[in-house]
Each structure stands twice: as C-alpha cells, then as structure tokens.
Amino acid sequence: MPSTETTAPSGKAARGAAPVPVTRARATRLGRAAFGALAAMVMALSTTAAGASAVPGGGAHAPAGFPAGFRGGKVAVDGGAVHYVRGGSGPAVVLLHGWPETSLMWRKVMPGLARNHTVVAIDLPGLGGSDIPNGGYDKVTAAHRVRQAVNALGLGQVEILAHDIGVLVAYPYARDFPGEVRRLVMIEAPLAGFGLEDLYGVSWHLRFNSSPAPIPEKIVDNDDVSTYLGMMFDFSHRPEAIEREPYYRAYASPARRTASYEYYRAFAGDAVNNRANAARRLPMPVLAVGGQHSFGARVADSFRQVADDVRPVVVPDSGHFVPEENPGFVTDCASLFLGAPNGAPQRPELAPCAP
Known part of the structure; x- marks a missing residue:
C-alpha cells in the first residue's frame, strides 16, 4: 500500500524554493x-x-468520513481537549472506540442510533482528534476524562457502546459512577484481570504494544504503519469492510502511536484495580457482544465476574471489528437493547438483544 506518512518540506528544500512574488x-x-x-x-x-x-442535533457539515447530520467539536478535560462527533436527539448514547481505530469506526452505526438517541462518538484521550495528555492512560483516569467530556456536553445520564480498549474505559466509568450509566453494550473485549490476559497467546500485538518504551516505537516507524495496522485488520472475518486509510493516517504520528501503546502498558495496573474493586458489581444491564469468528461468548464470561445482569450476544458473519464488519446487526441489536420504540426483535437472531 502507498505510504500514508505526511511530512513537512525539509529545511533544505524550503531554503531552495524560489520566492513567490x-x-x-x-x-x-x-x-x-x-x-x-x-x-x-x-x-x-x-x-x-x-x-x-x-450542537443540538448535528448539521450539514459533517466531519470527514461521517455522514451528513453530524457535527464535530472539542471540549476541555484534564490533560487536554477531547474530540467528539455528535448528532441525533433523545437519550444520550456515548460511543468509545478501540485500537487501532478512532471514533470514525462508528460512522456506519451512528445514523441508525441517531433516529431515537443523541449519539456522541468520542476519541479517547491521545487518539484521533483528541489532545495527547502527559500520562493518565490507566483506564480509571481515562474514564474520568471521558466523563468530564460527557458532563461538559451536558449529556447527563448516558448509555455506552464501546469496542476493544473502549470497553476497558467504559467499565470503570460505569463501576465508579453507576447512577450515571443506564446500560452498557460491550463489544469484543474481556476485562483486564478477568480474561484479557488469556488472549496474550492469541495475538502477539498485546505484548508488543505493552512493551516498555521505546521498543515498539523503535520497531514500528512511520513507513511501517500500514503494514502493522493492515495486519491487524486482516485478522478480521470481513477485512474488505474496513476502510483502512483513515486509520493509517490517524496513527501516522509517532506521538499518537506512543499514546496508543500507553493504553496497553497500563493493562497490568488496570487488572489490579479491576480485581480490587470487583465487589462493586455493575447494577445496570450489560450486553456482552462478541464476533462469531472472534471472541464470541468470552466477553460475557468476563463480565459475569463483575456484573449481575449480563446478556451474551454473538454477532453473525463478523470477526473482531464488529461495528464495521456487521454494522446493520450492531445498529439493530443496540437500538433494541437501548429501547427502540417497537420494543420487540424483528428477527430471531436479535432475540438476545431484547431490553
């Protein structure tokens, strides 16, 4: 694939350029x-x-890659500003992305959810369009920063859809502020301390990304981004469903890649924190979602150790990148679970998604 690195003109080239009258x-x-x-x-x-x-309900000028009717912005939180994309009206749903993606991963799901909800997709601190904080990549701190963004946007009580690392951030958010989270849809990630470690032998990127600095930083440089991230996308069941170039650009910056590695480097501490607080069980319903060709029921197995109401869902025809590989199912399932007006499954495979 062509390189996605964007660089400024070198000093030599700049000095040699002819002046423009x-x-x-x-x-x-x-x-x-x-x-x-x-x-x-x-x-x-x-x-x-x-x-x-x-940004009451979106507008005609959508951020790049998002459908019309959504608007982007930034709000200040501890450590810098957080970027978000917002649209729709109704009860608030917050979407948290995983690695190696950004809030753009939700673009196929957001229009359907926005029919009955205010939908806000957030770039995790340090990633996408959010500022890069100086530390605080443990999931408790990240969750508190996301909550600050939610409060700054005036969303009040929310429901959360999360994927991959976003799941690890959503958990302490709901655990530490249970009165502020009505429901959780947790996609394709078991929790640190409760099953995540069992996956270290499944994909080597888990240990690689969590290696001490500057090991991954030195091994993966700008020219390697499409090769490394492309390999991750190739692990999916339907790799052709993922538009890769925006993510290659999103991780083209070494500083962004380091921020993403810091989320992995915090896993051990996250596991300690999760186990220490597991007695504070989640009181809200949790839809635990796994791809048919990926984690499957493992997500539910993990959340049963920290929550009282866990509903397992296996997404057909999907690998790890569920919201991109089968966005129609995710939209229908999440809409039903979060309280769609009809309130009843329209297809048998949606039965586990009933509220």
Whole structure:
C-alpha cells in the first residue's frame, strides 16, 4: 500500500524554493483567506465554549468520513481537549472506540442510533482528534476524562457502546459512577484481570504494544504503519469492510502511536484495580457482544465476574471489528437493547438483544 506518512518540506528544500512574488491581487486574496481563517477560529472557539447547546442535533457539515447530520467539536478535560462527533436527539448514547481505530469506526452505526438517541462518538484521550495528555492512560483516569467530556456536553445520564480498549474505559466509568450509566453494550473485549490476559497467546500485538518504551516505537516507524495496522485488520472475518486509510493516517504520528501503546502498558495496573474493586458489581444491564469468528461468548464470561445482569450476544458473519464488519446487526441489536420504540426483535437472531 502507498505510504500514508505526511511530512513537512525539509529545511533544505524550503531554503531552495524560489520566492513567490506578492502582487496586490495576491495580497488581497491572502488577506481574505486570513480573515476567513480568523472567523472560522472564532466560530470553533464559541462552539467549544457553548458546549452541548452549540450542537443540538448535528448539521450539514459533517466531519470527514461521517455522514451528513453530524457535527464535530472539542471540549476541555484534564490533560487536554477531547474530540467528539455528535448528532441525533433523545437519550444520550456515548460511543468509545478501540485500537487501532478512532471514533470514525462508528460512522456506519451512528445514523441508525441517531433516529431515537443523541449519539456522541468520542476519541479517547491521545487518539484521533483528541489532545495527547502527559500520562493518565490507566483506564480509571481515562474514564474520568471521558466523563468530564460527557458532563461538559451536558449529556447527563448516558448509555455506552464501546469496542476493544473502549470497553476497558467504559467499565470503570460505569463501576465508579453507576447512577450515571443506564446500560452498557460491550463489544469484543474481556476485562483486564478477568480474561484479557488469556488472549496474550492469541495475538502477539498485546505484548508488543505493552512493551516498555521505546521498543515498539523503535520497531514500528512511520513507513511501517500500514503494514502493522493492515495486519491487524486482516485478522478480521470481513477485512474488505474496513476502510483502512483513515486509520493509517490517524496513527501516522509517532506521538499518537506512543499514546496508543500507553493504553496497553497500563493493562497490568488496570487488572489490579479491576480485581480490587470487583465487589462493586455493575447494577445496570450489560450486553456482552462478541464476533462469531472472534471472541464470541468470552466477553460475557468476563463480565459475569463483575456484573449481575449480563446478556451474551454473538454477532453473525463478523470477526473482531464488529461495528464495521456487521454494522446493520450492531445498529439493530443496540437500538433494541437501548429501547427502540417497537420494543420487540424483528428477527430471531436479535432475540438476545431484547431490553
């Protein structure tokens, strides 16, 4: 695949470039462009400051890769700002992505959920369009930062859909603030301390990503991103369903890759914290979702150790990247579980998703 690395011109090339003459017409165009950029910046700052009121239900200008009707923004949390994409109206649903992806992984699911919900897809701190914090990649800290974003957006009580590492962040959010989370849809990740370690022999990337710095940083450089991440996507059951280039670009920055590794490096501490707090069992219903050709029932086996109401679901025709490999099933299942107006499964395979 072609390289996705984007670099600035080298100093040598910059010094050797011929000067561009500045005519009166060109100066006028530059002045107009500068004014336009300033106006855009002022609008962006006012949107962030206004919080949820600035993005009531989306708009025509969707962020790149997202369908029309969604709007993006950033809100301040500890360690920097968090990027989100929002649309729809109704009860709030927060979507947390996994690795090696961003909030874009939910783009096929969001329109269906937005029919009856306010849908907010968040880039985890350090990833996607969110700022890179200086530490705090343990899942308790990450969960608290996500909660700060939720509160800044005025969402109140939420339901959470999460995939992969997003699951590991959603768990302490729900555990530590059970009155603020109505339901959980946890996709393709057992918890650290309760089954995640059993997967270390399934895929070597778990140990590789969690290796001390700078081991993965030195081994995977910018030119290797598409090779490494492409291998991960090839593990899926339907690899052709994943549009890879946006994710290659999202992890093209060494700083972004280090942030992603830090989430893995925190797994051991996450396991200690999860086991120490397992007696604080989740009171809300948990839909534990696994791909037919991936984790299957393992997600439910893990959550039964920390929650009282666990409903297992196995997604047909899907591997690990469930929201991209079978978005229709995820949309229908999650909508039903979260309280679709009809309230009854339309197909037999959706029966486990009933609220």
